[in-house]
Amino acid sequence: MSSSESREETAAISSSTESQFKPIVFTNEPDDDEDRKLSMGRQNLKKWLGRMVRVTLRNKLVLVGIFSCTDHDQNLVIANCDQFMPDDEQPISYGNVMVPGNQILTFEVDMPKEEDVELIQQTDPETKLATDL
Secondary structure, three states, X not given: OOHHHHHHHHHHHHHHOOOOOOOOOOOOOOOOHHHHOOOHHHHXXXXXXXXXXXXXXXXXOEEEEEEEEEOOOOOEXXXXXXXXXXXXXXXXXXXXXXXXXXXXXXXXXXXXXXXXXXXXXXXXXXXXXXXXX
């Protein structure tokens, strides 16, 4: 049997035994361009990701760290988190922390002032800031 006959036979077998497996792909990617437009709230969340935040809890604890993610229940994940007690000056470092949304009293984001953004863009126009996203 020649190599061309072998290839034809293999092609005939593979076409007759086509897989019935149909993968289902789940993604958060919007289906069309209309869905790609983010609401104002999602635009703000996108700007805040990776920024320093200060979260005050109902029990008066203060958490400071990098805003990493959130969910529909308003839970937060804060990276490199430090906890400050009301009467204690020394922070306690925890690393990554998940904060239940129902315990959050205030949420503050450290954003650059408009003058700072303009100054950064003037000195290095190639710099991409979270406000540009």
